[in-house]
Amino acid sequence: MPEPAQQIRDWLATYGSPTASVARLLCDRHPADAVAVTEIGPDLRPRDLTYGELAERSGRVAAGMAHLGIGPGDHVATLLGKGIDFAVTAMAVWRLGAVHVPLFTAFAPSAIAHRLLHPAVRLIVCDDDQRPKLEPGRDMPADPPWRIATTGGTPLREGDHTLASLAASGTAEPPAAAVGGDSPFILLHTSGTAGPPKAVPVPVRALAAMHAYHHYALDVRDDDVYWNTADPGWAYGLYHGLVSPLLAGQRTLQLRAGFDPELTLDVLATYGVTNLAASPTVYRSLRATVKTLPPEIAVRRLSSAGEPLGPDVVDWATDRFGVPVHDHYGQSELGMCVGHHGHDAVATDLRPASLGTALPGWSVTVLDQIADHEAPPGGFGRVAVDVKGSPAMWFTGYLGNPAATAARFTPDGHWFLTGDTGSRDRDGYLYFSSRDDDAILMSGYRIGPFDVETALLEHPAVAESAVYGVPDELRGQVVAATVVLNEGWRAGDELADDLRDIVRTRFAAHAYPRRITFAENLPKTPSGKIRRARLRRTG
Structure with a gap:
């Protein structure tokens, strides 16, 4: 493999190309008999979906969506739990060149409604138990502009569709649309201190940043059994629980059950997980409830993201698992850009009190608290991304919200302000202090x-x-x-x-x-x- 800087350039050339097709990049180019997704039930029973089956099933669902008039640039929302239905639906959306809008299944109707305000939402695909949240009433319109499809065997309401009926209604499977690297394929929503959720368009070229994190920081190898425990309704679970492993042609585990420490250990042991990515809460919960690990557990990499990880948890993991937890840092608007990298080509010293160093493709530093110039080593200030010095940077602004966009960049556009504060030492290691925007x-x-x-x-x-x-x-x-x-x-x-x-x-x-x-x-x-x-x- 080329050295990291050249590899980033190669990925940017591929994923930023005008001919880039998400369905081809994440599915169609991979061996048809390789497993793409393993859905695990609460009873630990698996359901495997190969890349060939993902291509075939998403193609039929895409044909049904096209029959409803959905095409490039249209928005399709999902209110789905982890697993095969989520992967098939997302791939069908991307196969059409449409935009996937993930919704967290714990949201109440009012929160869901805030995230459906964009007029291009044409269809919502939801699990059967989520369907009541979409009923007309206080939060949902009586005559919504979207259709609804559920995952069960029969429609739950008159006028509803199901994934099966969509798959049966299309006349011909559409070819994988090539929308180009600058077109969005995901629309995420993120919240700060004030105002409604802000919409983050994720362009196809952002795949370069996702691939860089998957390869260099997580160090996921072809022979790994990889499991990201995060929910795909949020950035980390979508970017790196589904998108980046599919991009690399690897298998991702999807546990369709609520978090439970003992169940987590059962999955690690039963499936021989060697590469685990989870939030600090998962590790803290394991530490609080688990005394000994089953001998079958033999992880090679442990990673954490979502909030700062304490040195005590790193010490505990090293003692129990035999390997430390590598802390990583990022945002919905960036993906992951800083961390303790696992790959040999960019491996960094593990400094448990720090967030690590910038990933290949990124330049991240600390600015003075007031002036827009770098703070001296050890100086406290604002964590910022050097836009021109970060070829992996893809965020350009919130959809329809220029005021919020302007607040994230310095007036000259040189720096992206993360909203976090901290410090940076002489070796480039970042140390988190606090959220600047009170999130x-x-x-x-x-x-x-x-x-x-x-x-x-x-x-x-x-x-x-x-x-x-x-x-x-x-x-x-x-x-x-x-x-x-x-x-x-x-x-x-x-x-x-x-x-x-x-x-x-x-x-x-x-x-x-x-x-x-x-x-x-x-x-x-x-x-x-x-x-x-x-x-x-x-x-």
Whole structure:
């Protein structure tokens, strides 16, 4: 294989080409008899899908989607759990040159609705148990612009389709569309402190950055059994639980079950996993509940992403698994760009307190807290990406949101501001300090305070609310809220439980405030901005 800089250039030339076709790159060019996806049930029974079967099944579903009028540039959303149906649906969307919009299955209808506002959404494919969230009502329109297809054997509502009926309705399987490297093939949504979710278009050329991380940081080899535990409704699970292993022509494991430490160990042992990527919460949960490992477990690589990983977890993993956990850093807008790399060609010293160094294709540094120039080694400041010095950089802006886009770049366009703060030593190792935009990193999920505050304000008792993250030994951070009540309401445990329930039902089941305090007023700056840092210290 060429040296890393040349390899990045080669991948950019291929994935950035005007003739780039996602379905060909991720599926059709690979051996038909090689396994692409292994779906694992809660009982540990596997279902294998080969690349040939993925091509055939996604082709038939794509033909059915085309029969509905879906074509290049149209948006198709999925509300699906991990597994074969997710892979087939996503590949069908990409086969048409359409754009995949992943939705997290824990989202409530209001959160889903926020992510369906783009007018090009033409179809939603969902698991049967997710179908009720799409019913017309408070959040969903009575006459939606999209069709609905479910994964079960029969349509659940009049006018619905199923994946099977889509596959049977097309007249001819369309050829894999070539949309080119600059066209989006994924539309993700990410949340920050204020405002609704921001839409992140992911162009085909971003595959170069995904391939670089998969190869150089994760060090996934052809003889590895690779498992990424993250949910494909989020960036890490989609980029590196599905896209990058398919891009490399390798197999990905997809566990269709909720997280459980003992089940995680069973999968590692039963399937002989040699390369595991997971959030720090997974490792912390294993440490808290598991005393000994089954002798069948023999992992070669452990990787972590989503939130900073503590040195204590690295020490524990090294003691139990015999190998350390390699911490990695990235964002939905970047993919992964920094880490402790596993591949021999770029292997770095493991410094557990740090995030590692920039991946091939990236230049990441720390800027002064105020001026847009690099801080001296060891100086605290803003973590930023050198746009021109990072050939793997692909993000150019949020869809339909120029103000939010402008806030992420310096005025001259030289630097992309990650919104994180930290420091960088003389050897280029980055050290994380905090989120600059107050987003909460819990169990690998990025939760925007705005989304939770919006849900809380729907309760008649709430006059004002401020949501922030507080440290948690297991999850990294948990959601906390300080609430100001309207006149006539009394604070108490019963009301706090009601507020948690409204967040579960109006935003997402995983994002409810674990801690709720009541106050007469919220600390604010003279301009009216909430002082979340003060609340974090006292909440």
